[in-house]
Amino acid sequence: MLRGDVARRPAVDPGLSGGLRAWLEDGVATIGERSESIRVTPNDLSGPWPDGGCHVNDSLALGALVGVAFRQFLSAGALSDPMSEGLAALACLGRRDIVGFIESMSGEAKAALAGELRRQLALMAERWPRLLPGWLPRTHERLTIPLGGGSVVLSGTLDLVLGAPSSGRASVCMVNVRSGEQQSWHRTALGFLALLETLRSGAAPFRLATYYSTTGELDVQDVSDQVLTEAVELTIDVVARLSAVEVVRAA
Amino acid sequence: MSTTPLLQQPLFSSALPRSANLTDALLAPAAGLLSAGDAQTLRAAFVRRAVREGHAAAGTIRVDGYLLRRGADPDLRAMRSFEAFSWSPFTARRMVGLAAVRTCVHGTRRTPVQAVGAVIDELCRQGADPRERSGSLAAWLASTTPGVRALVHAEAVTWATQLLGALDWARLGRSASVGGPDEWWDHRPAALTLRGRSEVRIRLGAVGGEARGGRALFSVLSGRPGKNSHAELGLSALVSVLAAPTGPPPVRVAGWWPESGRALIVPVDGALLEATMTSVLDVVEAARGQGGS
Numbered sequence: 374m375l376r377g378d379v380a381r382r383p384a385v386d387p388g389l390s391g392g393l394r395a396w397l398e399d400g401v402a403t404i405g406e407r408s409e410s411i412r413v414t415p416n417d418l419s420g421p422w423p424d425g426g427c428h429v430n431d432s433l434a435l436g437a438l439v440g441v442a443f444r445q446f447l448s449a450g451a452l453s454d455p456m457s458e459g460l461a462a463l464a465c466l467g468r469r470d471i472v473g474f475i476e477s478m479s480g481e482a483k484a485a486l487a488g489e490l491r492r493q494l495a496l497m498a499e500r501w502p503r504l505l506p507g508w509l510p511r512t513h514e515r516l517t518i519p520l521g522g523g524s525v526v527l528s529g530t531l532d533l534v535l536g537a538p539s540s541g542r543a544s545v546c547m548v549n550v551r552s553g554e555q556q557s558w559h560r561t562a563l564g565f566l567a568l569l570e571t572l573r574s575g576a577a578p579f580r581l582a583t584y585y586s587t588t589g590e591l592d593v594q595d596v597s598d599q600v601l602t603e604a605v606e607l608t609i610d611v612v613a614r615l616s617a618v619e620v621v622r623a624a
Numbered sequence: 625m626s627t628t629p630l631l632q633q634p635l636f637s638s639a640l641p642r643s644a645n646l647t648d649a650l651l652a653p654a655a656g657l658l659s660a661g662d663a664q665t666l667r668a669a670f671v672r673r674a675v676r677e678g679h680a681a682a683g684t685i686r687v688d689g690y691l692l693r694r695g696a697d698p699d700l701r702a703m704r705s706f707e708a709f710s711w712s713p714f715t716a717r718r719m720v721g722l723a724a725v726r727t728c729v730h731g732t733r734r735t736p737v738q739a740v741g742a743v744i745d746e747l748c749r750q751g752a753d754p755r756e757r758s759g760s761l762a763a764w765l766a767s768t769t770p771g772v773r774a775l776v777h778a779e780a781v782t783w784a785t786q787l788l789g790a791l792d793w794a795r796l797g798r799s800a801s802v803g804g805p806d807e808w809w810d811h812r813p814a815a816l817t818l819r820g821r822s823e824v825r826i827r828l829g830a831v832g833g834e835a836r837g838g839r840a841l842f843s844v845l846s847g848r849p850g851k852n853s854h855a856e857l858g859l860s861a862l863v864s865v866l867a868a869p870t871g872p873p874p875v876r877v878a879g880w881w882p883e884s885g886r887a888l889i890v891p892v893d894g895a896l897l898e899a900t901m902t903s904v905l906d907v908v909e910a911a912r913g914q915g916g917s
Contacts, residue, residue, distance in 0.1 A: 385640060441775065448781070449774035458771025465712045465772050506735035509789075511782035517848045517883040526848070538789040540641045573885030575640060 374593055375535055375546045376508060377580060382543045385576040389598070393605055394520075394572055400609030401521045404616050410519075410526045411615050415562035418607060429474040431486070432553055437463060437471045438490050439552040439586045443497065443532065444512045451498050456487040493552065496589040508535045516569040525612055529566045532584075539576035543596070546580040552587060559583050560594060561607065567596050568604035577601060646880065647792040649889045650826055650840045654875040657838050658892065663869035666894070670866065670901050674814035677905055684812075685908050688819040689843075689856040695907035711764040713775040718844075719761055720744060720776060721783035722803035722823065728784070729793050729802055736784040740777055748773075786882040787823060787844055799827045809866040816908060820863030828875060838875030839864070848884040858900030861892040 404411065438459040445452055445462065452458045464472050475483065504510040514534050518527040533548040547570065549563055563581040571577040581600075583592045594600070639645060658666075709715070724739035733739035744765060750756055751766025765773060793800065807820040824842040841860045845853075861874040874892045881887070890896055 387639070441771075444778040445771050445774040448777040449770060452771050452774070455771075458769055458774075461769045462713075462771050462775050465768075465775065466714070467712070506737035509736065509785050511736075511785045512778045514782055514786075515883045517881075519848050519884065523848075523850075538641055538643065573883075575642060575885070 374591065375548065375580065375582060377546075379542075382579045384542055385539050387575075389577065389601070390571050390575045393568065393601060396605050397520055397572075397608060400605070401525045401612050404521055404524050404612065407524050410523055411612055412526045412528060413608060413611050413615065415529050415565050417611050417615065418561050418565055419556075419558045429470050431482075434471055434475050435486060435489060436552040437468060438475075438486070439493055440532065440550060441466070442490065442494055443550050443584075443586070446494065446497055446501070447504060447510060447512060447533070450503075451494065455490050455494050459490065493586040497586060500584075500589045500591070504535070509537055510535050516566065516573055518569050518572045527565075527569055527572075527608065529562075529569055531566060531570070536578075538574060543577060543579035545570065545574070545576070545578040546582065547578050548582045548584055550584050550586055552585075554587070555583075555585055555590070555592065560592070561604075563594070564600045564604040565608065568601050568608065571601060641792075642885075643790055643792045646790060646878070646887055647795050649887075650791070650842060650876070650878055651795070651828070654828065654838055655891070656893070657875060658865065658873040658894075658897075660870045662894065663865045663873060666897055667866050667869055670862075671811060671814065673901065673905060674811060674816050674908075677909060684815045684817055685911050686817040686819065687859070687904050687907055689821060689845075689859055691907055691911070692852050692856045692859055692903060693850060695852060695855075695903065695910060711761060713772065713779040716761055716765070716776045717779035717783040718823075720747070720780035721787065724780060724784040725787050726802045728788055729800070736781045736788060740780045740784060743780070744773060744777055783844075790844070790880055790882065791824070791842070796824075796826060801825045801827075807860070807863045807867050809863050818859065818863045818866065818904065820860040820867075822860050822877075827872065837872055839872050841874050841877040843877070843879050845879050845881050846883060848881055849879070849886050849888055852903065853879060853888060854890055854896070855900050855903035857888065857890050858892075858896045859904065861890075862897050862900045862904070865892075865897060 438456070441459050441462040442452075442455050445455075445458060460472055460475060463469075475486065478486065511534050512532060514531040516527075516529050516531065519525070520527065531547050532550045534545060535548075536545040538544065547563065547566060549559070549566070551559060560581075560583070563583060567578050567581055577596050579596055581594050581596060584590075585592070720740060720743050721736075723743040724733070724736055727733040727739045727742065728736065733742060747762040748766045751760070751762035751764070756763045756766075765776065768776075791800075802824055804825065807822075809818045809820075811817075821843065822841040823844045826840040826842065828838045828840055841864070843857065843860060845856070857877045857879045861877045864871075864874050876889055876891050878890075879888045
């Protein structure tokens, strides 16, 4: 499902990446030089946070634990104590805010969180076969695309990438992991990440997928020009919105 | 000494695979070679400036690429807020990843996943030896939890896969040396230590009429190119020239930012080295103004 039929993968349009970049550069050209860059991430595509920020809560804590557990699972298989291994990993990654939040939970809430993590990991072990090393699986691949001389920075992280760099035919499949319910903007977020990957590597990925760790479902979509052009339009809109917010703040 | 203006060449070619473009740029014939005489002159000039502007009593300043990158930040107070170094999946990935890439390039292992696994297993064996130095990567890996080790594996696989995909290793062949120790230049009278870091060093053939060949240096950098990127790249070349003025001189230095897919190739000439010296001394002055590194 994730690697598909190699012969059916589309040939890379060598002008597409440059065209998308030029479109984006035109779109952000009105922003002008700034002391601080406007940073656009996939989370910005879902609209502004209702309370003006992203605070640690139960679902974010579970999401962070599932995120590291997914990486640990792909590298080392199932671990005997995923909760304490997850906390050690998050501490090591500098996420002390999340570790502090979990450690401050009541015993009952913490046990419930550990139980849910264990359930999702059991599902993960059932649904995810061992990935072949030859597919070059890599996790947590960061993407950073500066535009407008650095006044705008598009960034994101891919939870899992499969496939070697393109030699003329699309070769990469990208997977994001979500611990919450399926939402329409998850596909939009993946489209944004596909755009970043196209700008970075010069070749669009051929397939995108979201793995829902709560249900074990995999939502798969093929990458088309439409996915990428919609991502460009949305990105330009988001930059304009974030820029306007900055102007209001400055005033 | 050459006075060629500093060139920055972003690789914007749309041809795929991109590793072929980058390898072409690294192996391209060099226009000239910094002579041993030029290198000696440059070294003497730098020492004069460093001693003149240095204040040895304030303690030795160590300048590396990271400090130069921070130096572009006007808020130099941030330089004093560094946390002490500690091992983490992020800080361990380069060392593990380089060892893994070496085994893949030499054909011992076929994929980054297998190579990184073998490197971590070996480090854990070393770390379990009571004679192992405490604080080393091996000691940390041996003492940490399986979950954290799995994350080190994951980070190093990603890093190594990116480096393996960046260059055409078959064309580089035996001329490429992966990893190896950092280059250092230490000057006590100026209370200054410089560190040059490159992930890959490539021996080039004879350049021009000179029998000795040059070298191309290749660095993997995080994030995106910034204001001080050319100085950061120039530092690797400068340390190489200062530390071994009669050795094979660097002809060009390449920086590659996998996160943004950007590469910069900077020819090594008098202009680059002079500009880098100035950046180094600016950062040193700022650091001394803040009370040390």
